[in-house]
Amino acid sequence: LLSPLRFGVLLALLLVLTWRRLPRGLRYLASLPLIGCVLSSLPVVANLLVGIAESRFPSAQTCAVPLPQTIVVLGGGISRQPVDAADVDSLGETSLRRVIGAADLYRAHEPARLVISGGTSQYGVAESSLMAALAQRLGVPAATITVETESHSTWQNARFVAALEPLIDRRIWLVTSALHMPRSIYAFEQAGFEVCAWPTDSRLGHANSIGYYLPSIGALDKSDAVIHEWLGEAAYRMGWLRSVSRDPWSGGDER
Known part of the structure; x- marks a missing residue:
């Protein structure tokens, strides 16, 4: 409704x-x-x-120096049942764009830590695992990637990333869709993070x-x-x- x-x-x-x-x-x-x-x-x-x-969020240019060395990217859904955890073609368009944006950001701040948050889908495969496979294909080393596989909402993304072991930096780049960014920033700030926004997937047309x-x-x-x-x-x-x-x-x- x-x-x-x-x-x-x-x-x-x-x-x-x-x-x-x-x-x-x-x-x-x-x-x-x-x-x-x-x-x-x-x-x-x-x-x-x-x-x-x-x-409704500060631009990346306003992020204070030194810049964060941890990148957190949020899952955006999958479009069909994946064959396995390497079936990146099953990722939805939003997830694809977020991973591409995160990979670009990683290359600009290498070496950095990439944290991918997204729980197990209805098909039994965590979207964060699929996104991690795509990130590796885009040149992000597997050793620098951490996946969080339990969250099913933006609020859980923030809480479960904060609980990862070993603990990640509390000053992060947050990668998600531009439309989703204000809600995501609020959730991560409430979980104790200082956020620098890196929006992707803008839906604004002219x-x-x-x-x-x-x-x-x-x-x-x-x-x-x-x-x-x-x-x-x-x-x-x-x-x-x-x-x-x-x-x-x-x-x-x-x-």
Whole structure:
């Protein structure tokens, strides 16, 4: 129900079934969420929301010297059942982009320690293991990689990485999707880390045709992702969902 598309469809069906029974004032009021759903399907609106969400953290250029020598990258999901822990083609697009960003950062700060956080999926293979295999293919030495394989939410990413043995530095580069970064920074700061942000996988788009002002499924997906991140961060800040094994804002490609 947090999805604009699902909410809009359900509300439209409800209005169709009850329209004649509703008082006129209530009809107008009930139409407001529908208008919001229509607006969220417009790329111009969706990208405005994404721009606001992706700008809510300090840039990497503001990270104080000396720069961190530990890189923590968060899992972003897998797209199909992997054959084994080396089947990197099963990684979702978000995970792929995060690993590529982490590998680029590693090469810029070599030697560094790369910590990959992501628990065992429904297919029985930890996404962090798959991401580690890809990082090695991209030139990161296996000896510098540590995997955390138990977490299933952003809050758990932070807590379980903090509990790794041997302990990792408390000053880290944090690699995740730009849209996911504000919630991730909050979770890791609450776990005792000082974070330098290294965002990947930006979803911000710009006007390039008339289609930018017409409804699209892609725009709904972006609006949905922003709403998920804002609600997930709000839940963390209010103390909700911190102790559950899987929270409703940890599915799909935006953990």
